[in-house]
Amino acid sequence: MKWKNKLFLLTLIAIKLVDEPAPEVTIAQGTLIGKISSDGTFFEYLGIPYATTNSSTRFRAPGPPPSWTGLFKAVEESSSCPQNSFFGELTALRAKKPLQLFFDTQLLHLPCVESTIAEEEPVITDLPFNLYKNISKDIDVIYGSTSKEGFLLIAGDTNETLAERHGRYLFASDLRFSSDEEGFVTSKKVENFYFGDDVINMSQILKVAEFYTQLYFEIPAIFETECLIDKTQSKVYNYIFNYSGQRNFMKLRSGYYNEPGASHADDLFYLFRGSLIPPIFTKQDKKIIDYMTTLWTNFAKYGDPTPDWTNSVLKWEPSKKHNMKFLYIDDVPKIGSMPNNDAFHLWKNIYDKYRKTDI
Ligand SMILES: *[C@@H]1O[C@H](CO)[C@@H](O)[C@H](O)[C@H]1NC(C)=O
Ligand SMILES: *[C@@H]1O[C@H](CO)[C@@H](O)[C@H](O)[C@H]1NC(C)=O
Ligand SMILES: *[C@@H]1O[C@H](CO)[C@@H](O)[C@H](O)[C@H]1NC(C)=O
Ligand SMILES: *[C@@H]1O[C@H](CO)[C@@H](O)[C@H](O)[C@H]1NC(C)=O
Ligand SMILES: *[C@@H]1O[C@H](CO)[C@@H](O)[C@H](O)[C@H]1NC(C)=O
Secondary structure, three states, X not given: OHHHHHHHHHHHHHOOOOOOEEEEEEEOOEEEEEEEOOOOOOEEOOOOOOOEOOHHHOOOOOEOOXXXXXXXXXXXXXXXXXXXXXOOOOOOOOOOOOOOOEOOOOOOOOOOOOOOOOXXXXXXXXXXXXXXXXXXXXXXXXXXXXXXXXXXXXXXXXXXXXXXXXXXXOOOOOEOOOOHHHHHHHHHHHHHHHHOOOOOOHHHHHHHHHHHHHHHHHHHHHHHHHHHHHHOOOOEEEEEEOOOOOOOHHHHHHOOOOOOOOEOOHXXXXXXXXXXXXXXXXXXXXXXXXXXXXXXXXXXXXXXXXOHHHOOOOOOOOOEOOEOOXXXXXXXXXXXXXXXXXXXXXXXXXXXXXXXXXX
């Protein structure tokens, strides 16, 4: 009987329905069994738990790795951290997203809504969209994005990754359509807006970056600003960071350093020192650092980045309904209106109709 089972197993392995096991190994925690990689060239031991955690370790260091008796099947990738993108995977948190249908990045376009944990006061208990509907406190915020957020997201793209996404919807996965037809037609509109008749391949990569910048960062920041202004008395100070200097480390990392503008998170290196970041900057960088840290600390201290008595050359006013104001942080900072008005209207129409609110 046993050999029959074995033969059956070998058949499943042969047609790739079951993984071919890799040798058992024993580590400090216990014994593992892995599998042979799909191309047959190495042994894989996946998803080995490296820490323990529970409600009382929230925001604290986790406990030691668990141990087990018997055999741990290390054959499945474990969970990704929310918003995991290019920096490797953690195995502690699970967040799955529907990738199949969407021309999407690894970016998890969903906020981390907290589950109920006894004796812990939650902060984000629902989608911000739903929370703001009932908000009772007016919280002033600075809300902004960088001009080329998408550089970081295209860093990993190749001919192959772009080709894989053909035929998918050009949206984030926070929309819902009543029919595939409706989704398809709307997606074509987006495709036409960003790419015209061009095939989406590496020669269009800067347009892909533009699309990511707007869909994932610029437009959501604007929508959320509108929502806050509409539903609360909160003051919202908007900015676009477009400065490019020696501390645009994320742009450097993305491989698009010679393009103008600033990548996702480049603004952080002009606000924070960062212990891993070399302290390099030019005179102009220093000016931007002084400028931004002054604005941000004024905001923290006085609720206004440019209080009247500071005689700032440039007064940064909060956005108003139907009159958004942006501080463009650049070699020479200036105040301007909403960027990319046409893109805003495109996405506004789509989100007004198809936004999912029950994620
Ligand atoms: C939670 O984990 C910590 C660290 O491993 C441990 O000291 C503590 O006893 C655990 N608490 C509960 C309720 O299991
Ligand atoms: C918002 O208010 C409604 C009724 O006023 C209530 O049913 C709902 O639970 C509230 N939602 C949140 C997120 O507080
Ligand atoms: C992508 O495809 C183009 C055209 O087929 C080719 O010239 C180019 O070398 C490819 N790029 C990479 C990075 O493979
Ligand atoms: C992109 O697609 C166009 C049109 O199909 C083709 O001419 C071009 O070689 C492609 N470029 C790359 C880099 O694949
Ligand atoms: C950002 O700076 C570049 C020049 O470096 C300029 O061409 C572009 O218009 C600026 N973008 C914005 C949004 O200000």
